[in-house]
Amino acid sequence: MLRYAKKEFELDKHPKESKATLRAHLLSLYEQTGEMPVELENEPPNDAVAYLLGYFQQLSTARQCGMSLNPLTFTEIEAWGRLYKMKLDSWEIDVIKQLDLIYLNTQMEH
16 A cells, blocks of 8 residues: 555656646646556555545645644644544554655655
8 A cells, every 4th residue: 555655646746847746747648649658557555454545635634834744743643533533543553654754755755
């Protein structure tokens, strides 16, 4: 799942000096040529863990931002869990934190 997420995060980035995401550029290329760019191929994660990506995306929309994106804190994850009445296991929190690290690193890459 972590490889899938990294690729999705990369596809959702905006190339330098572009208003559209890389995904939008590649989909436009596909529409023009009828050939699916290999960059869009991404094996979805197993359903047994895919829900964690959805949890991460919910949490990520409420993240704190200063001069740059801040990592999700355990306090934010705990508050989210209380609001949504979710009791996460420690391994699920670890996966969410790993997703966050991948997301932040992807956003910092140029």
